[in-house]
Amino acid sequence: MKQNSFVSSDRGKAHKRHFTAPSHIKRKMMSAPLTRELCGEHGIRAIPIRMDDEATSLGNSGRLMRVYRKKFVVHIDKIIREKSNGSTVHIGIHPSNVAITKLKLDNDRKKIIERKSAGRAKVLGVLKGKHSDSRSRWSPPVLLLCWLFGSNKSILTE
Numbered sequence: 001m002k003q004n005s006f007v008s009s010d011r012g013k014a015h016k017r018h019f020t021a022p023s024h025i026k027r028k029m030m031s032a033p034l035t036r037e038l039c040g041e042h043g044i045r046a047i048p049i050r051m052d053d054e055a056t057s058l059g060n061s062g063r064l065m066r067v068y069r070k071k072f073v074v075h076i077d078k079i080i081r082e083k084s085n086g087s088t089v090h091i092g093i094h095p096s097n098v099a100i101t102k103l104k105l106d107n108d109r110k111k112i113i114e115r116k117s118a119g120r121a122k123v124l125g126v127l128k129g130k131h132s133d134s135r136s137r138w139s140p141p142v143l144l145l146c147w148l149f150g151s152n153k154s155i156l157t158e
Contacts, residue, residue: 026069032095038103043117047103049074049095054102057093061101065090074098 002009021029032049035056039045049055053064055076062078073092080088103109 023069026072030067030069030072030074030095032074032098032100034100034103038100042103042113043120044113047100047109047113047116049098049100050104050109052104053100055098055100057098067095068092 008014018029027048030049031046032055033046034042034044049064049067051064051067054061055064055074056062057076058079060076060078062076064074065077066075068074071092072094074095075090075092076098077090079091079093081091082088103113105113
């Protein structure tokens with residue numbers, strides 16, 4: 001049953017809004033997951049992809065050459081194919097099919113990561129209040145996340 005009368009359930013309208021979205025909305029749609037090591041390090045699972053990140057897909061890893069928002073694809077420098085005339089072209093890959101292995105960090109991106117990880121920690125109940133016993137702070141969802149993404153507890157205790 002439809003819950004919100006202001007949101008359409010017409011798939012044609014959803015399709016149109018997806019492909020005619022403005023660039024700042026497409027940026028958010030083109031998020032890519034992080035590797036387990038980066039998830040444990042930064043405390044987030046996905047982030048909008050950008051040029052000069054390093055990513056892996058199809059068994060190859062390399063630097064992102066281009067983020068093509070119009071076609072919803074990214075181009076990685078080592079994933080290429082040869083055309084029939086002998087020239088080489090980059091293969092477009094959807095960002096959900098790549099995993100970010102190294103982030104290009106600047107001040108703005110660091111702020112985004114801090115904001116997302118703080119919100120994630122608050123939702124999981126880590127920062128509900130001060131506890132005298134350090135073991136009582138680790139609720140089962142947080143322990144599960146630490147197990148999935150590595151046991152880097154320093155980001156969760158801050």
